[in-house]
Amino acid sequence: MLLVDDERMVCAHLRTILSADPGIEVAGEAYDGAEAVEAVVRLRPDLVLMDLRMPGVDGLTAIERIAAFPDPPRLVVLTTFDHDEYVLRALQAGAAGFLVKSTAPEDLVDLVRAAVGGGTVLSPVAARRLVGVADHRQRVRDRIRDLTEREAEVLAGLGNGESNLRIARRLHLSEATVKGYVSRLLVKLDCDNRTQAGLLAQQAGLTSEPG
Structure with a gap:
């Protein structure tokens, strides 16, 4: 050995x-x-x-x-x-x-x-x-289970620390559209800010480098 x-x-x-x-x-x-x-x-x-x-x-x-x-x-x-x-x-x-x-x-x-x-x-x-x-990870995944595919993509961007503009460019959306997605995600996931949402994305394994 x-x-x-x-x-x-x-x-x-x-x-x-x-x-x-x-x-x-x-x-x-x-x-x-x-x-x-x-x-x-x-x-x-x-x-x-x-x-x-x-x-x-x-x-x-x-x-x-x-x-x-x-x-x-x-x-x-x-x-x-x-x-x-x-x-x-x-x-x-x-x-x-x-x-x-x-x-x-x-x-x-x-x-x-x-x-x-x-x-x-x-x-x-x-x-x-x-x-x-x-x-814990299963509970987190249960929490995001009802997200649409696009919402999950935006959430993953938050988990990777991307700005709204960078997410918009990656997903071929307008920055205003991404801002709307982020606002809805915060409400849907009961998060106070995008940092909390990003941490949730990492814990769920959505990011390129899980936290």
């Missing part, structure tokens, strides 16, 4: 824990996403334990690149849970599960072995947080 974390002490700690199990071989370490992609090509590990927040190429980008390989290894996220949505995106990109860094050593070994065997692994606290985020 391959360990990926920008903190070398974390990698050393993980190596000590995991190498103590005779059924687990740590083939190497990488300290950012770019190194991780190169190491997968070079070492061909059966599993990658990947941190998300790293300088340079982050873990999410690395997961997307590795998951696109013809025969990718199992990818498991390792996180401190600073950004739940980021973890959701990692799972959508191809990760087989995620663990928190506070996982007990004996549990970590069991979860890694399960992941190598093809299972989806979730730390208990991670599973609870994931369910909470998924439920």
Whole structure:
């Protein structure tokens, strides 16, 4: 397996824990996403334990690149849970599960072995947080369900931080028409301003880069 974390002490700690199990071989370490992609090509590990927040190429980008390989290894996220949505995106990109860094050593070994065997692994606290985020996103989507296609396009523009003029040009509408759409959206979605509406668009996954 391959360990990926920008903190070398974390990698050393993980190596000590995991190498103590005779059924687990740590083939190497990488300290950012770019190194991780190169190491997968070079070492061909059966599993990658990947941190998300790293300088340079982050873990999410690395997961997307590795998951696109013809025969990718199992990818498991390792996180401190600073950004739940980021973890959701990692799972959508191809990760087989995620663990928190506070996982007990004996549990970590069991979860890694399960992941190598093809299972989806979730730390208990991670599973609870994931369910909470998924439920929230579903509530948000229910809230925008009755929007027309054009209203959803305008809302997505707000989520991307576009001005009325930019939205108008993209959708081939007049600026006045877009202004009218925005006003109706604020009423329909019970939002006080376009910033709140834009945040709603991000939470619903309408934007090009979900928040």
